[in-house]
Amino acid sequence: MGTQKNAYPVLNYGSGSKWIKNLTQSRLSTFTGGHFADVNLSSILFTHRIDGPEFVSLEVWSAPGLTKPLFDEAIKQKFKPAKKGDSFGPSWVSGGPHPCINLLNCIQTNHWWKITLNIPREWEKYERVQLEFDPGCEAMIFSTDGVPLQGITGGYGGDRRVEHIIPPHAVRAGHYELVIESSCNGMFGVPWNGDTIAPPDMNRYFQLASADLVVPNQDAWHLMWDFTTLRELVETLPGNTPLQNTALVTANAIMNAFHSGSPSDVKAMRGLAERVFGEGWAEKGAGVYEEGTARASVVGISYCHIDTAWLWPYHVTQQKVARSWSTQIDLMERYPEHRFACSQAQQFKWLEQQYPALFTGVQEKVASGQFHLIGGSWVENDGNMPSGEALVRQFLYGQKYFESRFGKRCETAWLPDSFGLTAAYPQLIRDAGMKFFFTQKLSWNNINVFPHSTFNWVGIDGSQVLCHMTPVDTYTAQATVGDVNKGLTNHKNLESNNTALLVFGNGDGGGGALPKMLENLRRIRATTNEHRELPPVSMGHSVEDFFGDVERDSEEGKSLPVWKGELYLEFHRGTYTSHGSIKKGNRKSEILLRDVERIATLATLFKSANSTYVYPKKTIDDSWEKVLLNQFHDVLPGSAIGMVYDDAEKLYAEVRKDCTALLEEAFSVLIRSPVSLTPQSKLGRPSELLAFNTTPFARRDVAKVSLVGNGKSLRSTLVQVSADGTAGYALMDTSDGGNIARPVGMFADCMPASVFTNGSDHFVLRNASVQLTISGGRITSLVDVKLGRELIPKGRTGGLVIFEDRPNYWDAWDVEIHHLETSTPLEFTQVRVIAEGPLRAAVQTKVKYGKSTIDVTISLDAITATLHEKSRSFFKFDAKVDWRERHQFLKFELPLNINSNDATYETQFGHIQRPTHKNTTLDAAKFEVCGHKYADLSEYGYGVAFLSESKYGFACEGNVLRISLLRSATAPDADQDQGPHEFSWAVMPHVGHFLESDVPIAAYIFNSPLHVRYVPGGSQESISAAAKPPFWLEGAPNVFLETIKRGEDDDFGPNGTTRTVILRLYEAFGGHAQVKLKVAPRVHVTRAYTTNLLEDHKAELQVRMAEGEGDRNSALLNLEFRGFEVKTVKLVIGNQRPEKWDSWVKIDEDHDTHM
């Protein structure tokens, strides 16, 4: 054997102890920033830094008040000199009285800067020269011709982005000009004292902290990113893995090698990092993703969650969109692997309107495949409260927009942040042309951990979507080693599929990916090309690539688990109630729009030959867009700041005004000269009362009619007149199921309502169907008179109740389980009789609580809830509240003599059952739930439902059914729900279990009051022509005709040739149905199709002639439904007019001569 070089020495006089690993690990925190910033790596990050007017010349113009001029207008203004260090503000305008005489002079929110840079000649030699502009707030950089270049996030948070790279040609020229708009809000608005959800500080000032020309030491920056990745590896991986130890040894060696920070030092230190990242990794750039595994476990996609309004109003969001998206497009230039996924058609539309040059840039990046369209909806809406039809419109308006502007639709539904997701969704997502669904919010559950990451989500009707809830548990990942690692370590279905989506980039307030995130991911991938202890991450793919891979890998989902029903968020349960006015605005607008579409469609079908009436598509679309916008997941839930609700209320007011006008216009096409009922109404001679029924149901209603002024002439048609003679009650009948209800006398089957009192504290409202007793201020008895059955357990009472409402943190969002331990029953006081029957009996009561007053009128009519044979009457509660409480929760409750494990709640296009018990923590977690128009507790043979016309929060605790009425959080809106409210609910006993009941129909009617009008006498013929419904259903009472509208692609011009009618039907009880859809002879159906929600044809339907008695010349379509199925039918209407039209035309001519 020869002598070996470097042979193991014989002698050892050294000390050589094992290292103290934790001290070495702690040491890593001292290499950047902190106490040693002037001597560590941070000290060499910039080679040069200069400021002052010689190099950076600044001029500013401040827009008055809250105004937000766009570039073209701002640039024309008179700018004045400014300097680094100047302060500007304040943030927003306070709601209260302001001390300044001229608000516009005193408050300045948006500031425009003209910046001229003189760049030293000798800087030409550097790789990069930057402007560092830090106004402490958000800002937007424009080119001098108005093209948005990138956003700025000032301040020193983790989302700081203050650098703008000066193009090399400008550095060579030594001259560069920019325009910057800075806005007085941070990424998360201007929360008071910096607590995220505190109400905004309207008086915040900001300071221009930096306006410097800098030369970054690029090698030092890269070294910092190297070191960051190494440190994350050390801190993320288990201590006994080789990679963790290698990373620590390497990072430690880098620190030891940092002497003067000279270029050669830095080069050597970067070389050390190759021990972990692999030799020559940096030169490969995005090429690192081409090496190593072909199938990465973690798929990285950049995303930027921009809450469409939250701690800032809509108009600030519009700026956020431009800032964030321009930044991402800019990053794509330097990082070819960067793919950016973006949702919410509304935000694209704002960009198109306000930043057209940037919008063109987005279109180019969509075409090149770097900018990805996801979600398919108008906004990332709340997933609980929008109606079924509203969810349809979220997708219809969203997908239509994407298709019209980008030539493609989205394939993945995307609601990462919505506060729970209705079980109606899988069907709607599939029918909107998508099969994948992404969310993650359930990782916020505060009771149970949701058991799946990748699964088949199956809705109430059995439809499924492929759902992924990222195991990374966030949609704003920072792309750290920990995030990537969590993609596998927190994955709950590795037995079925071992891939995860890493959705990274700053969000909520926008921002998106930072360069450091893209740099980190390259290093992480390079590491996994060399080592096996960390899951490999891929870049450059789409969300659809990810889902497509899961679909294949799981044999089209066969090997994945199934989650059936809603994705209930065990958190934020107060959002079904917070901001009552918004809930009401939403419900009323949805129903008003449904009525407008229905009546306007009828008007286009039945207008006279010489009528110029045109379907008001544009106004309908505009109104829907406003309603859909307000359904954003921090607006409708009530979790935004007060300013947002000022805007939202304005939008609802516009919808109400515009749609009411449309409705009147359409009514007057159908019936000659209908007049609304007000004391000022001018009535013709003689006039009569009628009402439009905009539901598909036959019904009877009691309508209250004002008898003031001209109304007196109607007295004879009324069954009952109030004691003071100012109002009367008419019984309106449309028991034939038609469009027009007319006043009738009491029927033989009416049950006169009455009220008895002992004159002090005992009141009984009663008819032959039901009876309610209020005694000592509480509801002590509810009786089904026909059965003689008492529904309130002995010794118990019902009524209003107050709970202490102090959640653990998220005030407007959360009501916490412990609120149930603090119940205070309230008493109805000052009860007095205000209507004695026979048509309506009613008492008025007052409840005083704290500083609030709650006036409730409880009434009972002589009719049943619906025309169903066994239907009972309901008790209606109309509340007028002056609400002055803080952190109190007002509910109404009834303990019921009914025993069931489940209660039933209406959801979109159907219903859902939730437990009434707390057997498991999954059951206990559902102590407050979302319902739409009804909630029901039934046992075999009997049940009681609550009907609701604007409230969405319910609970059933054992046998106590509750409806949630008002909350009073103080963050982020300090004055949430303070002031006046009006709302109604009803208590409806019913024979038979819910499934055999008429509750869904009663709730539908309860939400759709008749539209009562006066019409001139002698319009009998025109009324009977309009009264008959053009479309009706036979043979399946469980199928509802929800929507009647004109087709999206119709030609609406005066001579329009394409005429289609869209009908949306659904099965409402959860069972199969075969239904006959009949079309009146007046409507000439040439062809019929089933379509998806986007109105694409699915199949042609056979149109037959109906053969039944009275059906002569009616068209017939046979439709089959599975339980809860939603079906869209498109009828193509021909121009050929059957004989019957003649009489209608004549009437209209008659009408013209009367004008």
Ligand SMILES: [Zn+2]
């Ligand atoms: Zn959000």
